[in-house]
Amino acid sequence: MGTSLMTAQPIRSVRKSVFGVEIEAHPVVFPVSAFVVIAFVIATAAAPRRALIFFDYLQSKIAESFSWLYLASMTGFLLFAIYLCFSRFGNIRLGSDDERPEFSTVTWFAMLFSAGMGIGMLFFGVAEPMLHFVDPPNIRNGVVASAESLAAARGAMGITLFHWCLHPWALYSLVGVSLAYFSFRRGLPLSFRSVFYPILGKRIHGLLGDSIDILAVVATLFGLATSLGLGAKQINAGLSFVFGLPQSTTVQIILITCITTLAVGSLLSGLHVGVRRLSELNMLLAGSLLLFLFVAGPTVYLLGAVVDNAGAYAERLPHASFWTASYARSSKSQWLASWTVFYWGWWIAWSPFVGMFIARVSRGRTIREFITGVLLVPTAVAILWLTGFGNTAMHQEIYKALNADAPAATAFYDYSPQSYAVQQLDPQSGLPQSEDGEWLIGATAIGVASPQGVKMRQQASRLVTKSGNAVEYYRGVLVHAGTEIPYHPSVEERFDGRYKSEDTLLSLAGYLTEPVLTSSHRGRVDTTATAMFVMLGSYPFATITALAGIVCVILFFVTSSDSASLVADIIASGGSHNPTIGTRLFWGILEGVLASVLLLAGGLKALQTGSIAIGLPFCVLIIVMCVSLMKALRQETNTETPTA
Structure with missing residues (x-):
């Protein structure tokens, strides 16, 4: 040196x-x-x-x-x-x-x-x-x-x-x-x-x-x-x-x-x-x-x-x-x-x-x-x-x-769509609905893994909670309408039930882009994180390969x-x-x-x-x-x- x-x-x-x-x-x-x-x-x-x-x-x-x-x-x-x-x-x-x-x-x-x-x-x-x-x-x-x-x-x-x-x-x-x-x-x-x-x-x-x-x-x-x-x-x-x-x-x-x-x-x-x-x-x-x-x-x-x-x-x-x-x-x-x-x-x-x-x-x-x-x-x-x-x-x-007409050499590929429960969304507000269809469910924060659900209804052009409070979304967070103050729901306004859904056949692309529900119908699946495991599920030894991935x-x-x-x-x-x-x-x-x-x-x-x-x-x-x-x-x- x-x-x-x-x-x-x-x-x-x-x-x-x-x-x-x-x-x-x-x-x-x-x-x-x-x-x-x-x-x-x-x-x-x-x-x-x-x-x-x-x-x-x-x-x-x-x-x-x-x-x-x-x-x-x-x-x-x-x-x-x-x-x-x-x-x-x-x-x-x-x-x-x-x-x-x-x-x-x-x-x-x-x-x-x-x-x-x-x-x-x-x-x-x-x-x-x-x-x-x-x-x-x-x-x-x-x-x-x-x-x-x-x-x-x-x-x-x-x-x-x-x-x-x-x-x-x-x-x-x-x-x-x-x-x-x-x-x-x-x-x-x-x-x-x-x-x-x-x-x-x-x-x-x-x-x-x-x-x-x-x-x-x-x-x-x-x-x-x-x-x-x-x-x-x-x-x-x-x-x-x-x-x-x-x-x-x-x-x-x-x-x-x-x-x-x-x-x-x-x-x-x-x-x-x-x-x-x-x-x-x-x-x-x-x-x-x-x-x-x-x-x-x-x-x-x-x-x-x-x-x-x-x-x-x-x-x-x-x-x-x-x-x-x-x-x-x-x-x-x-x-x-x-x-x-x-x-x-x-x-x-x-x-x-x-x-x-x-x-x-x-x-x-x-x-x-x-x-x-x-x-x-x-x-x-x-x-x-x-x-x-x-x-x-x-x-x-x-x-x-x-898949249905695949030649014998590729017959083991299971490319057929799978059935998943997909969340039902209200066409006007875009919000999910409760299982009984009575309430729209707004999350306290969009994109968070496990947000609190809030019961609300669409009235005219605004969202109103069960208690009659007007709310809206600001930068992905539920706030009091016209403010930037986060909305904290009362006990009676919180939703912890099942979401309304329909069973739908989804390919991998559909799985990534649709609101897929968990088996309990109480929350959404993080489809981006799960995509690799869904893909591996189409091949032999799916459980073993999924565990290897984990x-x-x-x-x-x-x-x-x-x-x-x-x-x-x-x-x-x-x-x-x-x-x-x-x-x-x-x-x-x-x-x-x-x-x-x-x-x-x-x-x-x-x-x-x-x-x-x-x-x-x-x-x-x-x-x-x-x-x-x-x-x-x-x-x-x-x-x-x-x-x-």
Whole structure:
């Protein structure tokens, strides 16, 4: 390693023993980060419906004003990552010149992928392609494919891969390479403040550096909360599908508590045991599930779809990378906010965790090796995974009419529609009806897993509760008419009975788009979270594969949680590579509490908003980080010629 261009100061941290547990923490970053997150948790738990109104407002405003920034930044990160890979800087090693990687390539990939986007790909792997298939977005040359057509199927896979392939991994590679370079090669603490040394100099050790690390810790926790929330919803959906367990926020919070406990156990075993072994086991199990679909499903169709989907992605990539819906209808702008902007915000909020984690396990690799591996291998796996799950689901939808006359070779496919209880909606108000048809039932909050039901009637153009109070919906929350004050129903106004419904044959697409009721007829099924299990139900060994899917989500949940706890603790301890157990426990527990409160306050809406909001300031920070990295690399190569 050549002459260092930076001077590392001792890590300014406090190390104490509290009740026999050793704790190491930065005196500013740790308490301020903890205070910010705990204050958010208390405020949201105290007024969940007001919080949901605020979440909806914040998400719409950010999407309206800053979607262009998310789109331009993420595309810029991809172009910059490709440039670094092929530039003269690619030979620089992330460590001393004679260092070699700490982990094997297979283990390295399993760890970064399990701790990266595993939960999300399981949650959206079936639902996202199907939803784009049913409602094609207008993002290619202004032409909209007909819903549920072959063109719509190809387009659905193209846009799904756009969200999950090169763009997010380019972001992760840049954050990871920056952290690894400044820490392992330049001797600075393994913390976000370090990557700004070429711009801020020794000021990274003061208030500016503390602020950067605080934002990184908070972003890590909110990004993780989104993944944990989605994971809890899908585990709940799987257990409901297999065992009839109710789908509700209460059950999901219990699941988060139980699995966070498992994650803490893995965390205590350390990086080389817990995270490593669980990551390898998870990749083996997930790979087996994917292989099952390719073997038991329409094999030839899926093999062809892998190639076709890669082409659809390459074809769509240039246009979608710059599509901001400026010339599209408002509905397509809403689509962009709900999908692409949400994903980009989620990935940016997730980047401190994934970037820090893959930096921690990537010491000794060159910049070219690092970026190539992080960009291409997960992208290839994403294409295989999303093809296996997405195209299998769409194949069921496209060819469901062939079931009765299927040739013997494919006779075991059960593509026939299934019977489900579908909620009856009042045509004027769009609200569900009670079983006796006497009442309309309005939820206290739309989109929450288990909201309170309120008895009401439609009178003229307004909704009136049983007690005669006029109400309306404002940003998805039931409020007093003409105000923004959430409506709290009295005991006699609350509805806890069965909904009016009709039994209907639904294909997978219908299942995702219709208001399907639980077996008790007392609540709706979370169809997005259940879609994967419904799809697996059309193949042999449905219960076994569903259980395998549940175990996969649990393992992804555990590896994500303990990895993010490690990352938050590394930053909050001032950059220690091996922080103490006590603070790891603290962050692990706090992550579970944050995910639970977000689910309680507003379900998926709150999870999405948390990611999009925290991703905004961090997006600007990452842009500056790229400038800082470039400055440092130029300084090094101008000082000496690095050797591989």
